[in-house]
Amino acid sequence: MKTIGILGAGQLGRMLALAGYPLGMRFRLLDPASDSPASLLADHLTVDYADKSALERFARGLDVITYEFENVPVEEVRYLEKLVPVYPPPIALEKAQDRFVEKSFFCELGIPTLRFTTSFSDGRRNELGFPAVLKTRRMGYDGKGQVVVHSETDLNNELKGRNMDELILEEFISFERELSIIGVRNKAGEMGFYPLVENHHCDGILRLSLMTKNVSSRLQDQAEEYCVTVMSALDYVGVLAIEFFEKDGHLLANEMAPRVHNSGHWTIEGAVTSQFENHVRAVSDTPLGSTNPLGMCAMVNLVGSLPDVKSILKIGGAHLHLYDKTPRPKRKIGHVTFVEKDVETLQKKLDMLKEIVNV
Amino acid sequence: MKTIGILGAGQLGRMLALAGYPLGMRFRLLDPASDSPASLLADHLTVDYADKSALERFARGLDVITYEFENVPVEEVRYLEKLVPVYPPPIALEKAQDRFVEKSFFCELGIPTLRFTTSFSDGRRNELGFPAVLKTRRMGYDGKGQVVVHSETDLNNELKGRNMDELILEEFISFERELSIIGVRNKAGEMGFYPLVENHHCDGILRLSLMTKNVSSRLQDQAEEYCVTVMSALDYVGVLAIEFFEKDGHLLANEMAPRVHNSGHWTIEGAVTSQFENHVRAVSDTPLGSTNPLGMCAMVNLVGSLPDVKSILKIGGAHLHLYDKTPRPKRKIGHVTFVEKDVETLQKKLDMLKEIVNV
Numbered sequence: 001m002k003t004i005g006i007l008g009a010g011q012l013g014r015m016l017a018l019a020g021y022p023l024g025m026r027f028r029l030l031d032p033a034s035d036s037p038a039s040l041l042a043d044h045l046t047v048d049y050a051d052k053s054a055l056e057r058f059a060r061g062l063d064v065i066t067y068e069f070e071n072v073p074v075e076e077v078r079y080l081e082k083l084v085p086v087y088p089p090p091i092a093l094e095k096a097q098d099r100f101v102e103k104s105f106f107c108e109l110g111i112p113t114l115r116f117t118t119s120f121s122d123g124r125r126n127e128l129g130f131p132a133v134l135k136t137r138r139m140g141y142d143g144k145g146q147v148v149v150h151s152e153t154d155l156n157n158e159l160k161g162r163n164m165d166e167l168i169l170e171e172f173i174s175f176e177r178e179l180s181i182i183g184v185r186n187k188a189g190e191m192g193f194y195p196l197v198e199n200h201h202c203d204g205i206l207r208l209s210l211m212t213k214n215v216s217s218r219l220q221d222q223a224e225e226y227c228v229t230v231m232s233a234l235d236y237v238g239v240l241a242i243e244f245f246e247k248d249g250h251l252l253a254n255e256m257a258p259r260v261h262n263s264g265h266w267t268i269e270g271a272v273t274s275q276f277e278n279h280v281r282a283v284s285d286t287p288l289g290s291t292n293p294l295g296m297c298a299m300v301n302l303v304g305s306l307p308d309v310k311s312i313l314k315i316g317g318a319h320l321h322l323y324d325k326t327p328r329p330k331r332k333i334g335h336v337t338f339v340e341k342d343v344e345t346l347q348k349k350l351d352m353l354k355e356i357v358n359v
Numbered sequence: 360m361k362t363i364g365i366l367g368a369g370q371l372g373r374m375l376a377l378a379g380y381p382l383g384m385r386f387r388l389l390d391p392a393s394d395s396p397a398s399l400l401a402d403h404l405t406v407d408y409a410d411k412s413a414l415e416r417f418a419r420g421l422d423v424i425t426y427e428f429e430n431v432p433v434e435e436v437r438y439l440e441k442l443v444p445v446y447p448p449p450i451a452l453e454k455a456q457d458r459f460v461e462k463s464f465f466c467e468l469g470i471p472t473l474r475f476t477t478s479f480s481d482g483r484r485n486e487l488g489f490p491a492v493l494k495t496r497r498m499g500y501d502g503k504g505q506v507v508v509h510s511e512t513d514l515n516n517e518l519k520g521r522n523m524d525e526l527i528l529e530e531f532i533s534f535e536r537e538l539s540i541i542g543v544r545n546k547a548g549e550m551g552f553y554p555l556v557e558n559h560h561c562d563g564i565l566r567l568s569l570m571t572k573n574v575s576s577r578l579q580d581q582a583e584e585y586c587v588t589v590m591s592a593l594d595y596v597g598v599l600a601i602e603f604f605e606k607d608g609h610l611l612a613n614e615m616a617p618r619v620h621n622s623g624h625w626t627i628e629g630a631v632t633s634q635f636e637n638h639v640r641a642v643s644d645t646p647l648g649s650t651n652p653l654g655m656c657a658m659v660n661l662v663g664s665l666p667d668v669k670s671i672l673k674i675g676g677a678h679l680h681l682y683d684k685t686p687r688p689k690r691k692i693g694h695v696t697f698v699e700k701d702v703e704t705l706q707k708k709l710d711m712l713k714e715i716v717n718v
Contacts, residue, residue, distance in 0.1 A: 023668075043399070
């Protein structure tokens with residue numbers, strides 16, 4: 001019986017625990033908030049990451065530590081690593097927490113990405129042209145910390161009074177769509193990949209991830225290759241998500257997340273082994289499970305307010321997941337998954353859901 | 360957000376909670392043992408059923424109460440029912456706890472069952488012939504409390520010093536196989552049924568439940584009809600399991616369980632909606648989910664000792680479920696499920712598992 005520590009007790013921690021219990025795992029969670037979605041279903045500590053003695057209490061008796069979001073402070077994770085193995089390796093956090101470091105890492109590995117600069121004082125910023133996207137290097141998620149600048153004046157206005165060391169400017173491209181891949185690697189180096197899914201956002205928040213027939217095997221292979229490159233470079237253990245923009249049939253890496261990912265929630269019912277179970281398998285040094293999909297799948301996020309649950313459950317094959325979170329504008333409080341035999345049936349189910357939920 | 364109370368915190372309570380959390384449910388468990396399989400993953404009270412004030416504390420704030428085994432004391436359940444709705448209805452417990460009451464109930468409803476008697480002093484006992492099976496009327500499970508008697512002398516020896524009011528004598532038949540059906544009914548009267556599965560025992564303990572091609576639609580219809588009859592008679596809410604013997608192409612009801620059932624564990628991965636989720640849906644007054652199977656399924660119990668987990672996880676498509684129980688002879692500590700596209704592949708997987716586990 002292994003006990004896994006999870007930094008963070010949000011919905012991802014919750015779904016990791018739900019997937020890990022059947023494998024005989026036990027969990028201990030650490031989160032600064034006391035009413036987190038996972039706190040009811042596992043042993044948990046409500047403490048701040050800065051509290052070193054609490055970190056030591058947390059680590060005591062754990063077999064391995066993992067995390068459910070990429071913005072846990074690296075220094076504290078490094079501290080924990082001296083006590084208990086931490087997977088994915090903290091180096092992955094360092095690469096993913098800072099957009100500049102992340103994009104430089106993609107470049108270094110030869111993975112195409114958007115052009116970017118952090119040199120606001122020289123000519124390089126002009127090479128990107130306008131419009132361009134000004135982003136905070138750290139802590140951005142769900143579209144937060146991003147602004148499109150349309151001109152030199154626009155940019156200068158946005159930069160006023162801000163610390164330029166904390167910002168990155170990226171080229172603005174019109175891409176065909178966003179796709180993401182979820183890969184997993186265990187300590188033995190065994191790897192698995194889920195099919196690319198297409199992601200649709202609204203107000204910067206993921207609303208819909210779905211499998212489509214419009215993903216060629218060339219595109220899938222390409223995404224897997226990039227994923228292998230990143231995982232091998234980091235001697236990675238666990239689930240890794242990479243988001244791509246597709247432009248003119250090519251993939252441009254946008255960002256990566258060293259954790260289970262919202263665009264992989266469909267795998268709970270839609271794949272032989274879910275991303276959550278495979279993450280638990282990987283970090284606990286067991287063989288990976290098959291990543292094969294069980295049909296054409298789609299996942300719709302429930303954002304902001306709780307829709308009529310009974311109406312959702314009446315849709316045949318609707319798999320409801322609520323996170324036990326208080327509804328609040330722009331907050332992800334749950335999701336719904338469909339696994340259907342073909343794209344047409346899937347679309348029909350999505351249309352039924354759209355009568356109840358804003359997709 | 361509803362909070363469901365569960366009487367019992369064993370593996371069934373554990374799997375109910377794991378299935379119910381995604382629906383946004385919360386759980387409170389009551390069990391006389393403190394180290395029960397479900398105790399780690401939900402709020403729980405370690406108290407005796409006889410402790411009325413503890414029952415009141417347990418019930419406070421609950422929306423509904425259910426139970427995970429049929430031997431909870433009915434008096435206490437009736438007491439709880441005055442405070443909070445209890446599903447399945449306690450009358451189902453009364454029918455299922457006593458083999459004589461249960462078999463009489465089947466007879467009353469016109470459901471074929473084995474011949475039986477509790478009249479040990481008159482001639483009726485001889486009508487059954489020998490061999491016959493002497494059983495305790497209550498608390499028998501996993502083959503406990505049963506003995507085959509081969510003659511009048513044998514029977515008299517077994518009866519010596521025992522309270523005859525607590526015993527039942529059943530005819531001994533050689534049947535072709537045991538089959539079981541899992542049905543579910545919600546408050547609105549909506550019903551669903553899973554396919555019949557074939558059950559194989561060893562030492563009275565279920566080892567293997569599997570779908571086979573040798574179940575005619577006539578047999579399935581018959582089983583569903585009996586299930587409907589029982590559920591309607593009891594105004595039933597929740598999951599109900601009925602075990603049958605098949606003899607000469609006909610079904611004889613052996614016993615029923617007013618709860619989720621071991622022979623339905625395969626539904627976690629093998630059906631669109633598992634028996635656990637459908638039980639939670641039923642008792643919380645929400646629409647039922649589809650009971651359609653996703654392939655040819657089999658479930659193997661892990662009994663007594665923990666096999667090599669890594670070897671099991673290496674088998675493609677093996678879904679492992681451990682209950683976090685200390686291994687002990689004859690104790691069910693987990694199960695493994697396969698969902699395959701055809702019977703041949705299923706058999707191949709079972710053969711692979713048999714190299715690791717005693718099936």
